[in-house]
Amino acid sequence: MKANISHLRELQAIDQKISTLDKEIAASSAEIGNRRASLDGHKDTIVQLTEKIAASEQRRRELEAELEDEQSRITDRQTKLMNVQTNREYQSILKETEDGKKANKLREEAVVQLMEQIEALTAKIEEETKICEEDEKMLADDIAAVEKKTSQFTAERNKIMKTRESKANAVAASLLKKYTSIRDKRNGLAIVPVTGGVCRGCFMNIPPQLYNDLMKEDKLISCPTCHRIMFHQTETEEE
Numbered sequence: 148m149k150a151n152i153s154h155l156r157e158l159q160a161i162d163q164k165i166s167t168l169d170k171e172i173a174a175s176s177a178e179i180g181n182r183r184a185s186l187d188g189h190k191d192t193i194v195q196l197t198e199k200i201a202a203s204e205q206r207r208r209e210l211e212a213e214l215e216d217e218q219s220r221i222t223d224r225q226t227k228l229m230n231v232q233t234n235r236e237y238q239s240i241l242k243e244t245e246d247g248k249k250a251n252k253l254r255e256e257a258v259v260q261l262m263e264q265i266e267a268l269t270a271k272i273e274e275e276t277k278i279c280e281e282d283e284k285m286l287a288d289d290i291a292a293v294e295k296k297t298s299q300f301t302a303e304r305n306k307i308m309k310t311r312e313s314k315a316n317a318v319a320a321s322l323l324k325k326y327t328s329i330r331d332k333r334n335g336l337a338i339v340p341v342t343g344g345v346c347r348g349c350f351m352n353i354p355p356q357l358y359n360d361l362m363k364e365d366k367l368i369s370c371p372t373c374h375r376i377m378f379h380q381t382e383t384e385e386e
């Protein structure tokens with residue numbers, strides 16, 4: 148039983164290394180994912196800003212067409228003004244001309260506002276584009292670094308997996324099955340030390356009789372609370 152326990156402990160140490168490597172690999176790929184999402188966010192902003200500019204340009208063209216139409220009506224009225232017969236007609240044309248001029252003044256102001264808006268939006272696009280370019284460059288560098296790291300992790304993992312295989316072969320099949328099943332259920336920890344009568348997996352006291360059995364090291368004993376396989380460890384042995 149002592150040999151089995153020692154094999155399982157070695158196996159667990161290897162499995163913990165593997166799971167650390169797996170986490171590192173996953174974290175790297177998540178980081179890249181986040182960076183890509185942020186870059187996509189900036190690209191979306193550029194698309195939205197471009198749409199806003201297009202809408203403002205459209206409105207500006209409409210206003211300029213209206214301005215031109217109004218201006219030609221004003222010119223027509225000025226020609227008419229020279230041939231009017233009555234004062235009433237004269238006053239009426241004069242008023243229409245004044246109204247037209249007022250309307251055009253408002254249109255001109257609106258055009259100026261739109262142009263300022265377009266200018267601001269264009270500046271914002273330039274800013275976002277710069278961020279995108281920088282992000283893209285950094286992302287490319289980061290992806291290369293992460294890929295390098297990942298391939299190192301993967302190589303290390305493959306090496307460890309080979310060691311694991313030989314360790315796993317040294318453990319009886321039924322015990323290995325038990326180990327795997329507990330490990331899956333208990334957060335990667337299947338075999339735990341007991342120190343001072345306390346299971347280091349769940350930190351519960353174990354019954355004195357069980358503790359005595361554990362000291363004998365002649366059979367496999369599981370924690371009554373967390374069901375992990377236990378082994379006795381003196382306080383000084385503690386890792």
Ligand SMILES: [Zn+2]
Pocket residue numbers: 346347348349350351370371372373374375
């Ligand atoms: Zn326990």
